[in-house]
Amino acid sequence: MNADTPGYPGSPELELAEPFLLEWLASVGLDVEYVRAEGNTLYYRDADGGEVPVVDYAGGYGSLMLGHNNPEIIALAKSLLDGGVPVHAQFSRHPYANQVAGALNTILQRELGTTDAYSAIFANTGAEAIEAAIKHAELDRRMRMDELAAPIAGHLEAARAALLGGEASLSGEVLGALGFSATERVDLAAFEDLAAEITRRNDAVRQRPPVFLTLEGSFHGKLMGSVQLTHNEGYRAPFSALAAQARFIPRDRPEAIKEVVESERAELFDVVVEGGAIVVVRREAPVICAFVLEPIQGEGGINVITREFAAEVQRVTAEIDCPVVLDEVQSGMGRSGAFLASSLVGLRGDYYALAKSLGGGIAKSSVMLVRRDRYRKEFELVHSSTFAKDAFSCFVALKVLELMEAEDGRVYRLAAERGAALRAMFESVRADFPDVVADIRGEGLMLGFEFSDQSEAASAAIRDNAGFFGYVVAGYLLREHRIRTFPTASAAHTLRFEPSVYLSDAEIAQLEVGLRDVCGILREQDGERLVGAGA
Incomplete structure (x- = not known):
C-alpha cells in the first residue's frame, strides 16, 4: 500500500497541497x-519509467x-540516525551547538581579521534567523532607550531641588528652546511646565515604533517581520499593518543613507545643572533599530553591493550607533568565493544570518550571530525555537564547515x-x-x-x-x-x-x-x- 492506493491516508484524490501553485x-x-x-x-521519470537527468542550476x-x-554528509547522517542521535532534547546541554558557534567564530575572525566574538542563536530557516536578528536588535534598542531615559527623572528632580534651594536659576532662553515664550518668568511653575514638556516629548519618542533601514530590491523572507523588510510590494503590502516599519534606500545612491537617517532622527531631552544654571541637553535617541541588507541581493536580481556603498553604510551606522545586520542566507557559506560575500566589499556586521548550505542539503538549519559587545543575554529568555540547535543539524553543520575549510579552503x-x-x-x-x-x-x-x-x-x-x-x-x-x-x-x-x-x-x-x-x-x-x- 502506498500513497497512490485508494483509501490510503494521503491518496491523491484531491490536490490539497498548494493546488493553485501546482496549476x-x-x-x-x-x-x-x-x-x-x-x-x-x-x-x-519519463512516460516509460526511465530516469531523465536534469542539470540543477x-x-x-x-x-x-x-x-x-x-556522500560524506549522507554517510554522517546515516551514522547519526543509526546511532540514535537525540533530535529532541530541548532545554538541556548542547555542546555540539557550541562547537558550531566556535567553528563559525574561527572562520569569521580569520576572514574579517578581527578578534571579535559572536554569540549564536540557532534557528531552522533563513527567514527565522532574520526574525531573530530583528527581534534581538529591537530588544537591544529598547534596553538602550531605557538606559538613556532612566536618569532623566532624577535629573529633573535634582534641578527642581536646586531651583527651590536657590542654587540654580532657569532662564527664559532655556524655556524658549522648548517652545515656551522666552520671557523672564523663571519661577517654579515655569520649571514644572518645562519638566512636563520634556516628559511629554520623551514619552512620544520612546513610544515611536522602531524604524529599519534596508535596500530597494531587498528580500529577507516572508514571515511577519522579515516580509516588511522585503522590498517587493506584492509580498509586503498585504501585511503592512502587522509589523516592522522599513525605509528602503536606493543601492546606487550612498548619499541617500544619510538623508534617510536625518529624516528619522529623534532626541530625548534631559536637564543638568551647570554653573548655577539649569540647562536643557539633547541626547540622540536610538529610533533606528538596524540596517538590514544582503551583500548580494538574491531575489532582487543578483545585485552586488558596491564597496563605496558598503563604506557609507559603515560610516553612517557607526555615527548613530545603529547595528548592521548582514543577511548572508543566500550569499554566505562560501558561495561568493569567500565565506562571507560582505567581506569582499569590506562590510562588517554586528549581526550575521546564515542558513541554506549550513544544512548540507539535508538539514533545516540556520544561525543568527551577534557580536558579543551587543549581545543581550535577556534574549535567551524571550526567544526560542522547538527545532533549533538539535544534535542532528549541528553535527551536519560541523561536517559542512569541515568540508569547506578543508585543504585551506x-x-x-x-x-x-x-x-x-x-x-x-x-x-x-x-x-x-x-x-x-x-x-x-x-x-x-x-x-x-x-x-x-x-x-x-x-x-x-x-x-x-x-x-x-x-x-x-x-x-x-x-x-x-x-x-x-x-x-x-x-x-x-x-x-x-x-x-x-x-x-x-x-x-x-x-x-x-x-x-x-x-x-x-x-x-x-x-x-x-x-x-x-x-x-
Missing part, C-alpha cells in the same frame, strides 16, 4: 516530480553548495574558479546576443543572467508572458535542454544560477547550448516555440 507550475512546464538527486543532477535556492546528497577557491568559468560563458553569449542579453551580475557561484525587457516584444506570445517571462524561459530550458533554473522573485527577466562547487565543464557547455537557443528564439521572436505546450 501555475503546470502552465509553464515546471510541474516535474523529481525522484532522485546527486551532485548537480536531479532525475525525473537552481541549487535549492543556494542551499546546495556541496551538491545534492553529498579549497571549496571557496572552487566557487571562485567555477563561478569565473560560468561567467565567462555568460559573457560569451552576451557578446553574441547584445540585443537580447541586458546584463550579467553576481560573484562566484551566485550569478544573474538578465534578458532585455520583453514587455513590448513583437511576438504576442512573448509579450503576453512578460510578467513571468523568466518562468517561461525556465520551462523551455527544462523541456528542451534538461536545465533547471528559475528567475529571481522580484526581477522576472533575470535568471539565477547557484549550482554547487562541483559544476563541470560539460554542465556549463550544456547550459550554453540552452541559453544560445533561447537567445536565438528571442532574436527571432519565435514566441510559439518558446511558450510551447506548457503555457
Whole structure:
C-alpha cells in the first residue's frame, strides 16, 4: 500500500497541497516530480519509467553548495540516525551547538581579521534567523532607550531641588528652546511646565515604533517581520499593518543613507545643572533599530553591493550607533568565493544570518550571530525555537564547515574558479546576443543572467508572458535542454544560477547550448516555440 492506493491516508484524490501553485507550475512546464538527486543532477521519470537527468542550476535556492546528497554528509547522517542521535532534547546541554558557534567564530575572525566574538542563536530557516536578528536588535534598542531615559527623572528632580534651594536659576532662553515664550518668568511653575514638556516629548519618542533601514530590491523572507523588510510590494503590502516599519534606500545612491537617517532622527531631552544654571541637553535617541541588507541581493536580481556603498553604510551606522545586520542566507557559506560575500566589499556586521548550505542539503538549519559587545543575554529568555540547535543539524553543520575549510579552503577557491568559468560563458553569449542579453551580475557561484525587457516584444506570445517571462524561459530550458533554473522573485527577466562547487565543464557547455537557443528564439521572436505546450 502506498500513497497512490485508494483509501490510503494521503491518496491523491484531491490536490490539497498548494493546488493553485501546482496549476501555475503546470502552465509553464515546471510541474516535474523529481525522484532522485546527486551532485548537480536531479532525475525525473519519463512516460516509460526511465530516469531523465536534469542539470540543477537552481541549487535549492543556494542551499546546495556541496551538491545534492553529498556522500560524506549522507554517510554522517546515516551514522547519526543509526546511532540514535537525540533530535529532541530541548532545554538541556548542547555542546555540539557550541562547537558550531566556535567553528563559525574561527572562520569569521580569520576572514574579517578581527578578534571579535559572536554569540549564536540557532534557528531552522533563513527567514527565522532574520526574525531573530530583528527581534534581538529591537530588544537591544529598547534596553538602550531605557538606559538613556532612566536618569532623566532624577535629573529633573535634582534641578527642581536646586531651583527651590536657590542654587540654580532657569532662564527664559532655556524655556524658549522648548517652545515656551522666552520671557523672564523663571519661577517654579515655569520649571514644572518645562519638566512636563520634556516628559511629554520623551514619552512620544520612546513610544515611536522602531524604524529599519534596508535596500530597494531587498528580500529577507516572508514571515511577519522579515516580509516588511522585503522590498517587493506584492509580498509586503498585504501585511503592512502587522509589523516592522522599513525605509528602503536606493543601492546606487550612498548619499541617500544619510538623508534617510536625518529624516528619522529623534532626541530625548534631559536637564543638568551647570554653573548655577539649569540647562536643557539633547541626547540622540536610538529610533533606528538596524540596517538590514544582503551583500548580494538574491531575489532582487543578483545585485552586488558596491564597496563605496558598503563604506557609507559603515560610516553612517557607526555615527548613530545603529547595528548592521548582514543577511548572508543566500550569499554566505562560501558561495561568493569567500565565506562571507560582505567581506569582499569590506562590510562588517554586528549581526550575521546564515542558513541554506549550513544544512548540507539535508538539514533545516540556520544561525543568527551577534557580536558579543551587543549581545543581550535577556534574549535567551524571550526567544526560542522547538527545532533549533538539535544534535542532528549541528553535527551536519560541523561536517559542512569541515568540508569547506578543508585543504585551506579549497571549496571557496572552487566557487571562485567555477563561478569565473560560468561567467565567462555568460559573457560569451552576451557578446553574441547584445540585443537580447541586458546584463550579467553576481560573484562566484551566485550569478544573474538578465534578458532585455520583453514587455513590448513583437511576438504576442512573448509579450503576453512578460510578467513571468523568466518562468517561461525556465520551462523551455527544462523541456528542451534538461536545465533547471528559475528567475529571481522580484526581477522576472533575470535568471539565477547557484549550482554547487562541483559544476563541470560539460554542465556549463550544456547550459550554453540552452541559453544560445533561447537567445536565438528571442532574436527571432519565435514566441510559439518558446511558450510551447506548457503555457
